[in-house]
Amino acid sequence: MNDKRILDSKEERIENLENKLSEVEAEVENAKLTDDNEDYFSLKNNEDAITYFENKGINSEELILRIEDEIISNNKAGEDNPLVPMDGMEGNMRINKIKVLNHKWIIADFTDGTYWGEVFLSYQVSEDGAIEFFSEKSFIYPQY
Template identity: 55%
Template sequence: MNAKKAKESYDGKIENLMAKIEEKEALLKSRDVEKDSLIDKILDLTYFSLESDEEAISYFEEQGYVAEELALTISDQIVSQNKAGADNPIVPFVGMEGNMAINKVRLLNHKWIIADFTDGVYWGQLFIIYDVRKDGVVDFEVEKSFLYPRN
């Protein structure tokens, strides 16, 4: 009689452990799906960026630049024009609640930039065309811009 109870007890434990294993495997599969989904989202978000544009990287390399270093330099040039007490000269709007400053810059390729700006209350975005001249000077031209209306 004891052997039968022991077997039933072990069978119950085995079933319980098998259920836990199945639960953990299902959780791992769902995490793999989430991971794959996140990787897809990251790839999608970086599609329009200098870092993932091989043609743009080659363009700069042919001119003797390291694209990653140049991208940092260009971003720094734009953001460094944020000065205390003055609007960033690249932003074509006058700050109404403070000074217009550029917050975020993304190089899309070897010719285009998008940027975000704000004065602390009002905000907007810029589409900038840029060119790196042979002497290393970077020229910027705001092609399009908009300011969100205040709600």
């Protein structure tokens, strides 16, 4: 009789673990789908934009790094980043995060340490490889 209780207990434990495993596998699959959706608007996964640059002889992966470097290099000591079309109120505006959406658009996050917002940029790559940025729209989140 004791062996039957032990066997039933082990079977119940196995069933609970199998249920937990199924739940975790479902969460992992959901996370993969979420990642795919978040990367949809990214130059890294945009075949049309990649082809656009390939036709111009430009490596899109290297271009993304150059874009990020050029934008961040505008974060200078004692100055607002000129790509942020508003002055810092509690410090200098700095761009923190950048996402290159496609062959024409970028979105970036900025802050002065107290206030923060986002800026929508467009860009052009000239024949000589120089990158020119244009601030299109921006906003600051309200403080709560």
